[in-house]
Amino acid sequence: MNRTIIVARIQPDAESAVADVFAASDATSLPHDLGVRQRALYSLQDIYLHVIDFQSDPAEALRRAQDLPGFRQISADLKPYIRPYDEQRWRTPQDAVAKQFYRWSAT
Numbered sequence: 158m159n160r161t162i163i164v165a166r167i168q169p170d171a172e173s174a175v176a177d178v179f180a181a182s183d184a185t186s187l188p189h190d191l192g193v194r195q196r197a198l199y200s201l202q203d204i205y206l207h208v209i210d211f212q213s214d215p216a217e218a219l220r221r222a223q224d225l226p227g228f229r230q231i232s233a234d235l236k237p238y239i240r241p242y243d244e245q246r247w248r249t250p251q252d253a254v255a256k257q258f259y260r261w262s263a264t
Contacts, residue, residue, distance in 0.1 A: 158194060158210045158211070158212070159211045159213065159214060159215050160211075160215075161208075161209050161211065161219075161254050161255075162206055162207065162209075163207040163209070163253045164205070164242045164253055164255050165205045165207070165239050165240060165241055166205060166239070166240045166242055167203055167204070167238060167239055168203075168239075169203070171238040172200055175205075175235065175238050175239065176198060178231060178234045178235055179196065179231070182230075182234075185227055186227070187225065187228060187231070190225060191221065191222055191225075191228075192211050192212035192218050193209055193210070193211060193212075193218075194212055195209070195210040196209045196210070205239055206255075215254070216251060216254075219251050219254075222250065241253060
């Protein structure tokens with residue numbers, strides 16, 4: 158399993174609407190098409206965290222996603238609620254992925 162975390166900004170009180178958008182999308186083939194095994198959404202004030210567990214390489218899945226109609230649809234549906242964390246630097250979904258800088262696991 159490969160985990161990635163997308164960081165963005167969320168509109169105030171938009172959690173329910175965003176969850177509804179993802180629930181509708183998750184009921185389609187899109188998660189399977191991208192190899193998504195699990196997702197969780199978090200917010201803290203205006204910070205939005207989208208934690209995704211992929212079957213394989215997350216960077217490759219995000220690259221493939223941009224060509225899929227379902228991904229373009231969910232991106233459009235989320236536009237009123239979610240915006241890039243750093244709008245000056247954002248070009249692709251990969252630009253919103255948090256960098257892991259420490260990891261620990263129990264042995």
